[in-house]
Amino acid sequence: MIRRPGENAASRTLPGRWRPAACAALLVSWCAVASASPSSVSTPELDAFAHKAMQTFDTPGMAVTIVDGDTVTTHAYGVRKLGDASPVDAHTIFPIGSNTKAFTSAALAILVDQGKLRWDDRVVDKLPGFRMYDAYASSEMTVTDLLVHRSGLGLGEGDLMMFPTSDRTRAQLVHDIRYLKPARSFRGGYDYDNVLYIVAGALVEAVSGQRWEDFVQQQILDPLQMHDTQVSIDTRTGDQASLHAKNTTAVRGVGQQSVLKTVMTGQVFAPAGALQVSATDMGPWLRLQLDSGQLDKSKRIFSEAAAKALWTPQTLIPISALPEPVALAQPQFEAYALGFEVQDYRAHKIITHLGGVLGGVSAVVIIPEKHAAFAIMLNSEDVGTLFAVREHLLDSLLGLPSPDWIAGYKQVFDGINAEAVAALKSPAKATHAARGPSLPLSDYVGVYRDPWYGTATLGRDGKGALTLSFDHSPGMHGTLEHVQYDTFRTHWAMPDVEDAYVTFALKPDGSIDQMTMKAISPIADFSWDYQDLRFTPVHVSK
Structure with missing residues (x-):
């Protein structure tokens, strides 16, 4: 649910800030090294950068996982909940939002490896009763089409079927997708959607005979020993991040940070964005990606062919210029694969994805040439912190000189918020409250x-x-x-x-x-x- 700030002001998601002095007092850093091999990321430098970013954007808590060659480190900062001194640690679970999509794609890849499915199978042949608004799309949509945002549906179309909650079942939502009128022709271009990943989850269930939750648990989470991870967004544990946002003004992201009273609930949207994951558990997931599905010398989660498919570009993503303060991060190409995006960062290929729910954001980045990857998870909607830390880690792992990303993103999001506040004030002057309504x-x-x-x-x-x-x-x-x-x-x-x-x-x-x-x-x-x-x-x- 997060977009880069360069596309337009309306498309970015949920920045915010919190009191810097309080953040400084509560900041905690913890690092566990899983290997003695040296890492190109300096822990003291990362800690100082994270501290400054969280102060600048008023972020309550953050967890970071870094895989660098044979080294896996976890880093935890801040508190799980404002008003509570309990610190974030390596086992604190955060909702990862749309970074769940890669797990759904991996589940389908496992079914492909098992010979129960092919990527070019027609969905309607495997999921009877599936329909899109358009008859041609209904009959020709493939498994791959479900995952690559080229269905013709508009940006986020249908999200209110499940957002922030719904009394629908997953089967009812899959049925009702037929009423979503497309914004463009089938395979006519890129528009990010969530609802077809729910169809993908229903497809996992139809082909495997197991609920999406059970299949992901047994085929991915258990073998990787991701014991902290929860497949339900509704699960509550003792070591769990509370979710925060700045929602005290008409423009979300402006005002004081507070604990959210309304969060996303329900199982209907799980395949599109319901996983809750800890920094510790992110390590084996990232290593699995870097090792092309290999769990250890004797076992695979999915094949090398499946791993290649997950990272193969399918749909070109239009590129708009980033604002000048962060223009160095401008990609020259960007495409959607299967639950991941493929793009370049300062002339280096990366595999990446962003995730967001109400009150939390995340990022996953994989750098194949360096056999390195990292994940960042926040318990707030502060994308300024998320992007600044992401770029800092990319520069560190790639050995590149790094500009002041914190100042750059602060300037960008301050400008976006100011424009939004001004836009809301302007129409009010022209409102004719005395005119209408036409009817009793x-x-x-x-x-x-x-x-x-x-x-x-x-x-x-x-x-x-x-x-x-x-x-x-x-x-x-x-x-x-x-x-x-x-x-x-x-x-x-x-x-x-x-x-x-x-x-x-x-x-x-x-x-x-x-x-x-x-x-x-x-x-x-x-x-x-x-x-x-x-x-x-x-x-x-x-």
């Missing part, structure tokens, strides 16, 4: 249906105000405030949910034709894909 509030009351999301219900509260409930998202309900004409805005009762404009279009006879929505913040995460909803009245009170 009672005429808006009723049940509305979007083809893919399902139903939303408008009612009245005890004070007569309009209320809105997303019927398949438990807890996602609130009041509507009139803005102007036939546009209202939400005030969600569930904390930490991005508010949206709600606009009604009328038919010539004055009845309601449809209800559409749009996130209020110009930098809302793309998973709040309100803009893709088209609600029409099912039954409206008169």
Whole structure:
């Protein structure tokens, strides 16, 4: 759910900051060396850099895993939860978001190795009942197509089926994907999505006869002895990072850092982003990638052919210029493979991916030429810290001179946030609150249906105000405030949910034709894909 800051202000995800003095007081560093071989990453230098980055962006906690040749080190910083002195350690689990996708791709690779599946198999032949909106895409989509973001669906389209939570089953979500109207032609270009990775998880279940969770546990996590890792986002352990964000203002990422009250829950989205992993457990996963699926001399998790497939570029990713302060990180090529991105960094090939959930972000980077890799996990949405530490580690492992990445990313994200704040202030001056609504509030009351999301219900509260409930998202309900004409805005009762404009279009006879929505913040995460909803009245009170 994270995008680089160069594409446009609206596409980046959730930066934030916290009080630097508090971060300095709570910073803890821990390092465990799994081998005596020297590493090209200096622990004192990394500790100092991490300390400064966390101070600058006000990050509560972070864990880092580095594999450098035969050396595996883990580094832990800060606290698991604001207001609690318990430090992050090597076994603290963090949600890794979309870095789960590589585990789903690896699960499919194992099934390919077992002869139960081929990458070019048609999904509909293995998963009866699977349909896309377009008949051609339905009949021709392959296993590979599920994983490489070229389905025709728009950016993040369908995420509100499951985000931040849902009462749907995975099977129901897979069924309802047929109602998602594509933004472009099948295989017509790159648009990142999450919902087809849920289909990929359902495919694992259909072919293996096991739940995605059980297959990943038995075929990947257990052999790698990833004993801390949890396959459910809902699992709670004693050594677990709490999640944080800056959500006290209209622009998420501006304001004071706080513990989130609303986090992502439920099993429906697990194959796309539900794993919780510790720094210790990231070590064997990264080594497995570097060793092309080899676990030890006598056992493999997946074959060399499968490993090659996971890293083979499939879909070109359009490149936009990064802002000048961080332009040195500009890739010259970028493509999506199977759960990984392949790109260059300062003329060196890397395999990488970003991950994000509400309140946490992560990055995985593999440098094949150096037989090195690392993972970074944060218990906050501070992508400034994530990117700065990532670039610092890349420069260290590649032996490159390193600019001041912390200052560069601070300048970039301060600018993005300032533009967003200004954008929200500007339209307010032109709002005509006295104009509208066109109908009595009672005429808006009723049940509305979007083809893919399902139903939303408008009612009245005890004070007569309009209320809105997303019927398949438990807890996602609130009041509507009139803005102007036939546009209202939400005030969600569930904390930490991005508010949206709600606009009604009328038919010539004055009845309601449809209800559409749009996130209020110009930098809302793309998973709040309100803009893709088209609600029409099912039954409206008169």
